[in-house]
Every structure is written in C-alpha cells, then in structure tokens.
Amino acid sequence: MPGGIGPVDPDCAQALCRTQRQVQLPASADExxxxxxxxxxxxxxxxxxNAIYYVDSKHVGVERILLRALGAQAAQVEIRQLHLDRLGFFKSGKRLRLTRRQAETVLxxxxxxxxRVTVS
Structure with missing residues (x-):
C-alpha cells in the first residue's frame, strides 16, 4: 500500500498473538x-x-465473537470506533457498551x- 503500512502479514499476526504481556490498567485509565x-x-x-475495548482484525474476529455471543441482543448494544486523534483520521480500538449480564456472557x-481478557 503506497504511503501506508498495509495489511498485517498472517505470520506476523500469529507472532503478535503469541506475545505475552502483563496488563494491569487502573480504573482511571483513559481510552x-x-x-x-x-x-x-x-x-x-x-x-x-460497562465497556469492553478491543481491536478487530481479519486475523482474529473479536467483533464476530461478541455479536454471536449476544445473539438477538446485539442490536441493543453500542459499538463505537475510537480514534487516536480528534479529527478522526487515525482509528484505534473499538468500544462495546453493554450491561453487566451481557458482559458475563460475552467474556x-x-x-x-x-x-485473553483483562479486567480493571
């Protein structure tokens, strides 16, 4: 892709998924x-x-798993694309707002x- 990084190679995606990092975010952490x-x-x-934050990629279909787990309730939840910048040019992760009961099912x-699921 000229002028950009392009898609992530499947081998690179597998290597990234094998990487283990300890994540402990305080409840006050910003997006x-x-x-x-x-x-x-x-x-x-x-x-x-009442939010789950995730990155959706073609290599690991997190959003697909979330929506399937919610079933008919998927229409009731809010999924929002988040951005790194105020103008909305650079996409980051996504935020899914849901009830505690829905979260239990989805997790x-x-x-x-x-x-892997981390909780604050």
Missing amino acids: LRIFYNLSMDRVHYFPQR VALRLQGI
Missing part, C-alpha cells in the same frame, strides 16, 4: 492508554464503564475462543 495495551487476541473490560465466549 488512549487502553488502546496501547490491546492486541488482536486481547480485550479489556471495565465493569465501572465467557471470548475466553472459550482463546481471547
């Missing part, structure tokens, strides 16, 4: 700090904010699919 601690196979749940589904 930019959350984004820098996400990966294709890791989501972060903030119970106080189990993610773990069963091999997605």
Whole structure:
C-alpha cells in the first residue's frame, strides 16, 4: 500500500498473538492508554464503564465473537470506533457498551475462543 503500512502479514499476526504481556490498567485509565495495551487476541473490560475495548482484525474476529455471543441482543448494544486523534483520521480500538449480564456472557465466549481478557 503506497504511503501506508498495509495489511498485517498472517505470520506476523500469529507472532503478535503469541506475545505475552502483563496488563494491569487502573480504573482511571483513559481510552488512549487502553488502546496501547490491546492486541488482536486481547480485550479489556471495565465493569465501572460497562465497556469492553478491543481491536478487530481479519486475523482474529473479536467483533464476530461478541455479536454471536449476544445473539438477538446485539442490536441493543453500542459499538463505537475510537480514534487516536480528534479529527478522526487515525482509528484505534473499538468500544462495546453493554450491561453487566451481557458482559458475563460475552467474556465467557471470548475466553472459550482463546481471547485473553483483562479486567480493571
């Protein structure tokens, strides 16, 4: 892709998913700090904010897992694309707002699919 980085190579994606990092974000962490601690196979749940933060990629379909786990309730949740900049040019992760009961279902589904979940 001229002028950009282009898509992530599948081998690189696998290597990134094998990387283990310890993530302990305080409940006061802002969304930019959350984004820098996400990966294709890791989501972060903030119970106080009723939000799950994640990165959706073609290599690991986190959003697909989330929507399937919610079933008919998927139409009731809010998914918002977040940006690194105020003008909205640079996309970062996504934020899914959901109830605590929905979160319990979704977090189990993610773990069963091999997605690592961290909680603040």
